[in-house]
Amino acid sequence: KQEVTQIPAALSVPEGENLVLNCSFTDSAIYNLQWFRQDPGKGLTSLLLIQSSQREQTSGRLNASLDKSSGRSTLYIAASQPGDSATYLCAPWGGGSQGNLIFGKGTKLSVKP
Amino acid sequence: EAGVTQSPTHLIKTRGQQATLRCSPISGHTSVYWYQQALGLGLQFLLWYDEGEERNRGNFPPRFSGRQFPNYSSELNVNALELEDSALYLCASSLGKIAKNIQYFGAGTRLSVL
Numbered sequence: 001k002q003e004v005t006q007i008p009a010a011l012s013v014p015e016g017e018n019l020v021l022n023c024s025f026t027d028s029a030i031y032n033l034q035w036f037r038q039d040p041g042k043g044l045t046s047l048l049l050i051q052s053s054q055r056e057q058t059s060g061r062l063n064a065s066l067d068k069s070s071g072r073s074t075l076y077i078a079a080s081q082p083g084d085s086a087t088y089l090c091a092p093w094g095g096g097s098q099g100n101l102i103f104g105k106g107t108k109l110s111v112k113p
Numbered sequence: 114e115a116g117v118t119q120s121p122t123h124l125i126k127t128r129g130q131q132a133t134l135r136c137s138p139i140s141g142h143t144s145v146y147w148y149q150q151a152l153g154l155g156l157q158f159l160l161w162y163d164e165g166e167e168r169n170r171g172n173f174p175p176r177f178s179g180r181q182f183p184n185y186s187s188e189l190n191v192n193a194l195e196l197e198d199s200a201l202y203l204c205a206s207s208l209g210k211i212a213k214n215i216q217y218f219g220a221g222t223r224l225s226v227l
Contacts, residue, residue: 034215043117043203044218089156100146100158100169101205101216 002027006090006104013080014112021075021107023090028071031094034101035064035075038087047088048075080111115139117206117219125225126194134189134222138206144168145187146207146216147179151200159202162187163209194226 091101147159158171162181176192205216
């Protein structure tokens, strides 16, 4: 059974810092992994999708890496802004699941001006 | 192009009642997924429908059920509501059961059971 852990659970940084969010998963037989952002009480916004054959994906100030063999993914946020404040969730697809994503509990990020 | 839409936004029920939540996928998407996000428990997978068929269900009791219509929209029904069913219910859609496809999420339905 796939289990996803995200560290840290919460993070507070001053504006402008570069930061790294970590995600680990127990079953490395995944097809892809998605990173999402969730604002309080809202739905999820897909940020990046990394296929199992890829090692990195970039979108603007966001860069996600995937090391499938070690069961790890990281989300790097450059030059953080207060608008980045949200909960960030990672979710691998596959690895024993059948179509559904398995979510970690997320990292709650607060960027202070 | 419209994203995934869910209705209602908020739903208040009492224990023992039934709740019906609705989801319209992005045009062209045939797969619909339902997830529950209860306070402190994280996002849990409920149901997956594709091409009108239930493809998989999560570890939830049978009083959680649903269906997918010919236009690919979907309903989630929760019978005999319990207090712990209070949660944000999220629907997602994708271009079918292909691993490469991104799941896009709606804004959710907040169900409160009193």
